[in-house]
Amino acid sequence: MKTLRRYSFPYLIWMILFVLVPTLFLVVLAFSDLSLYRLSAFSIRFDNFAIFQESYIITALSNSLIYAFVVTILSFLIGYPVAFYLTTLSEKTKKILIALLILPLWTNMLVRITAWERIFSPNSIFTDIFNVSIPILGTQAAVVIGLLALYLPFMVFPIFSVLDKLDPKMIEASKDLGANDTQTFIKVIFPLSLGGVVSGFIMTFLPSLTAFALPETLGWRRVPMIGMEIQKKFIIEGFQAFSINQGALISILIMLFSIASFILITRVDKEGETLI
């Protein structure tokens, strides 16, 4: 079996090429005047940091952090009880409900966003059929509800998979030792499900933080988020001087969140088994 080790080596090279190299290069871009499209000698400069004083970046960044936080907490408050409830069902029902939970994810994300756009319009097929109107397009509420709809399942799956593997003997033992339901939950069940909770937090927080197509559509560009600014810096204004360098700096900031999440996830779940 040991001779098979060599098959993992090309993967290391592959990951270095596509993860380490671009990260280092983004750092260089963020702290210099190098142009991505015209490589040449460059000098270190810290001027790019000036964007963090621009009000549009501050607004976008604080919006993103607040919405991502709200979405994650709401997902947890809804997702945990649902995941818990699912584990109490029979094997067969459990399987069917989990499959039904995955099913909406097979719909293109952008198509689902356009569907929410119709739901939130004052005059739409939703109003025509259900006779209710929720005209909140262009508000923060629309953005938060939309993000919740996209990423809530990613809170339920990891928590469910951890709770489902929990040994029922642990719960019995806790009850035999005189703990009531609440105590059992707080002292036994919840701590043992922490790995799933951490995965769930990360899998909802990071995508919500960096969303850009959703706030553009459901927020009508009135609700700026940091993903929209990154996209603008890299694509729309990509050929303007220093635009990509500023974009790289914002991306590095986002990467810090990913790295922090990463350290957290490797603490609670060494081989990433709760990720799928």
Add this chain to the structure above:
Amino acid sequence: MINSRLMKKKSRQGAGLLLTILLFAFLYLPIIIIFIISINNSTRGYRFEGLTLKWYSELLFNFKTPSSDLVIFREAIFNTIWVALRSTIIATVLGTIFAIGINALDKKRRVRMMVLNNIPVVNPDIVTGISLMVVFTLISFSLGETTVLIAHVFFSIPYVVLSVVPKLKRLDPNMYEAALDLGCSRLCAIWKVIIPNISTGIIGGALIAFTMSIDDFVISYFTSGIDFENVSIWLYTKMKNPQNLNPTLYAYNVLIILITIGVILFISLKRDRKEKQK
């Protein structure tokens, strides 16, 4: 006393059920809207004007008088599926090989490789997309279909690895050694002993890879340049004027869901039958 505790348990169960129903309603609301628009006899889709299957037949059978929009949309669908098929095959083969390699490592290195493997899974799509765009520009690969294909292979491999490694862990390493002792070459032992025992993991990984590829937007968007459009990128350019979205888009989306359900049912039924035979 016992009665009140039972009541408490019942009410807690009831609350769980209610919350679960609400969650499902919330997640399925947009899916229902998508389905209704796809069978609604109205182009703009503001009102419900009766049932029709014309959007489906327009999408699938109208080859004589397609509008220019439909021609572009079909090209985007073709690109999406063609990229998804190729990236799934490449990622499944490479991911399986890498997983076999990772599984053979000692524990410390294996955990390290798995951490590395999980970077693209945890990283937000926008970071992955920008990173890949930067690499391709750096090695002066012009952005287009090839770079999108490589990008899809890149984000799919970790899912294949994550789905194959647990199956490999359960495999008895002596089986592989036995095959070697009995005169099988290394490749033959992999093919005849390892692969058949991890096939469910491989198929599962391939399915995740395919569904991820077919629905990807962000990573494709950053790695595609201006010449290549898949369905998501095409849709994104049209989303600025959502009222111009044609119901054929929603018909396409419903078809994709139905096909995915069909494939998954087929595979799981086949697996159940196999397990029964055992």
